[in-house]
Amino acid sequence: MSFLDKLNERYATKAMNGETVSDEKVNNILEAIRLAPTSSGLQPFEVFVIINKETKEQIRKVAMNQSQITDCSHLLVFAAWDNYTADRINHMFDLTNEIRGFKNEGWENYRQMLLANYPSRDAEMNFEHAARQTYIAIMSAMTQAVYEGVDSTPIEGFDPAALDEILDLRQKGLRSTLLLPLGYRAVEKDWLVNLVKVRKPMNELVTII
Numbered sequence: 001m002s003f004l005d006k007l008n009e010r011y012a013t014k015a016m017n018g019e020t021v022s023d024e025k026v027n028n029i030l031e032a033i034r035l036a037p038t039s040s041g042l043q044p045f046e047v048f049v050i051i052n053k054e055t056k057e058q059i060r061k062v063a064m065n066q067s068q069i070t071d072c073s074h075l076l077v078f079a080a081w082d083n084y085t086a087d088r089i090n091h092m093f094d095l096t097n098e099i100r101g102f103k104n105e106g107w108e109n110y111r112q113m114l115l116a117n118y119p120s121r122d123a124e125m126n127f128e129h130a131a132r133q134t135y136i137a138i139m140s141a142m143t144q145a146v147y148e149g150v151d152s153t154p155i156e157g158f159d160p161a162a163l164d165e166i167l168d169l170r171q172k173g174l175r176s177t178l179l180l181p182l183g184y185r186a187v188e189k190d191w192l193v194n195l196v197k198v199r200k201p202m203n204e205l206v207t208i209i
Contacts, residue, residue: 006146008197013068013151013181015189021073021182025148029076029182032144036137040114042092044084044130045137046174048167050075058166063158063179072153072181077167078138079174080130084118131177138178145182155179 001009026049033047050056051074059077060069069075081088093111097103118126138154145152156178163169163176187193199205 003143006143010142010146010152011192011197012153013183013185013190014153014192015186016068016071016073016151016181016183017186018071019073019184021148021150021184025145025150026074026182028148029141029144029150032140033076033137036140038133038136039129040092040110041096042084042089043133044081044088045134045177046079046172047137048077048079050077055166059158059163059179062162062166063155066153066155066157068153068155068181068183069179071186072183074182076141076180076182077163077176078134078178078180079164079167079169079172079176080127080134082127082130082170082173082175083123084114084121084126084130086115086119089114089118127175131175134177138180141180150182151185152183153181155181 030047030049034043038044050059053070056070056072056075059075060066063069089111093107096107142152142154158176158179160176164174167176169176185193
């Protein structure tokens with residue numbers, strides 16, 4: 001099936017059956033996240049994979065009691081950097097140099113530009129910028145999931161402060177942004193499963209100038 005076919009097939013699963021997703025499939029989805037594009041290649045976030053039943057139950061309580069959180073196989077929590085720091089920026093640039101095996105003058109100049117601008121900005125501005133990168137990554141995860149035959153549901157409806165406390169994210173310099181349950185649909189419980197996908201027509205969405 002083509003990429004567009006897979007996008008048409010994907011939907012936000014409303015009920016999951018508790019069946020376990022294989023490690024291979026989950027690892028492929030995580031690799032899609034790792035390979036997702038991010039601004040300046042900084043990958044300013046981490047992903048927590050929740051399989052512990054008690055932790056899922058805690059998260060469900062602060063996420064509008066959404067059943068997918070406890071009925072999924074694996075719950076992915078996306079957590080963005082709370083700020084851009086010199087150490088964080090340098091780590092990614094140093095990693096690039098190490099993997100590529102050489103230093104590039106233009107790349108090093110770009111490093112200095114980021115160091116001169118990002119750490120001095122308002123921390124909330126930096127967090128919001130980092131948080132937007134998680135939205136790119138979650139799309140990679142959802143797309144890979146459908147190729148793996150795995151259902152998923154992107155979730156913003158939760159109390160970030162409460163979730164941060166459950167996972168001790170603030171102590172790690174992180175703040176939660178998104179949840180992504182991975183699993184398999186419970187057809188008999190999912191009201192959305194057989195409904196036609198609805199999107200704006202192209203002429204309402206796209207303007208050519």
